[in-house]
Amino acid sequence: MITVFNSLSRSKETFVPSSKNHIGMYLCGPTVYSEAHLGHGRTGVSFDVIRRWFEYRGFNVRFVSNVTDVGHITTETDDDGVDRIGQRAKLEQLEPMEIADKYMWSYFQDLAALGVKKPSITPRATGHILEQIEMVQRLIANGHAYERDGSVYFRVRSFPKYGHLSGKKIDDLEHGTREDVREDKEDPLDFALWKFAEPEHIMRWNSPWGEGFPGWHIECSAMALKYLGENFDIHAGGLDLQFPHHEAEIAQAEGAGYAFAKYWLHGNMLTIGGEKMSKSKGNFITLADFYQQKAEPMVLRLAYIQSHYRSIAEIGDEIIEGAKTALSRLREVKRELERRIPEASSGENPSLEKALEKAVTEFEAALDDDFNTPKGLAAVFDLTREVNTALTAGTGRSSLEKALNFYNTFVGGVLGLYHSAQSTATDDAQLLEGLMQIAIEARGVYRQNRDFSRSDGLRERLKSLGVTLEDTASGTRWKLEG
């Protein structure tokens, strides 16, 4: 039984899928007008693990995650509000669509490096203009929307549930709203479904209301309904999208007469120096820079997973350093299992069997409980100590095989921590292995002759190239980095 924290009820609920073994899940993706940063990575990884957990539990997940490639206006109230994609296009002297494509692909690449699985479907807003127009028409017909000078607005007051998801009262909102509102709206709360395109606006489409472009919120409603149908299971996104984006999505979908998502999941933000990392604050670190300057992607993935997806997470250098060591521990135990299993004596190792049973039980309970990855990791590390002890004894092959299976299933399959970025070509890997054997043999001769200055010198030179040698009872082995 899986329990999920549903933002709609603000409490943990038993997850009841809409059909026995199929789950529909929608995740709001980014607007692709600049490089993805650590925050995008966190949301990607959080919901990737959640998706993988559902799959582990036997569900077939249709995971839809969009990319927003229409440039939306920065502020609705401001006349000098700019279209971010258009602005960037001018800056880089490219077509708006070139900007969208450029950053969409870099986003995919940065997330793929983190081991985030591809969505089942990645719809783009510009590819669903018709669906959005149709939805706006339905909203007008239902009395939830109205047209003004080529723009169409959602009539927030016509949808009493507006504010439920984020726990906001419409009347409180109004007080906080700035007074410099566009006069063409009936109510300052109303939001745009379709915007009239000023002559200088490049991205524009024909519509029943003239040339314009869709509002930000409508794409997700339209695309989620198109690919997941009514009443799908999960709608997810960053907490910063809860209001107004998700609130608007619900209003649009239900206002148009459709049932919408049953569970709303929100991932929390990342902070840097105690402050939220965001594009608007400019205090972000891009994923690409992180990989280049700080650590490999898997270190970041582990750092993310070490905190719960609903908690605020601070990503500092100390955490990254810690994650490096912890990741290496998880990799080493798996490698050592693979090395030692062929030569281990057959049979079971009773204490390891017991530890395995405990680890599986605890890991499953942790992930079933609103995807508690830090708790799941604790179970993994507890087991790791037991496995290393068993490896020293070198007995119980069948137990060691079970342990290896644990790492592959949970650490690799569910947590996704064994994804390797460096896809060294097979030929190169074989060459490297061969060369290393020669180096190790040569050093072995020095060691046999007790010529330690030479053997240590060799080890140092390899170390400076990023190759570490370890002398063990069963011979010398090597690994890259660290």
Place this chain on the structure above:
RNA sequence: GGCGUUGUAGCCAAGUGGUAAGGCAAGGCUCUGCAAAAGCCUCAUCCGGCGGUUCGAAUCCGCCCAACGCCUCCA
């Protein structure tokens, strides 16, 4: 101003009524030619502060302090 979240060891982070998981760092030890890896041991009488409820609270209630988030584009 409105709504909300958080405060657990040097750092990160679970726990959320029954007496403090896990990771990193630090110190000691075992093994080893040395190193690394691995293992063992140590490392919060205490969970922002003050009161209250209870046989019993980090966990529930109240007040206070601090930080952060949303209310505007944002994962």
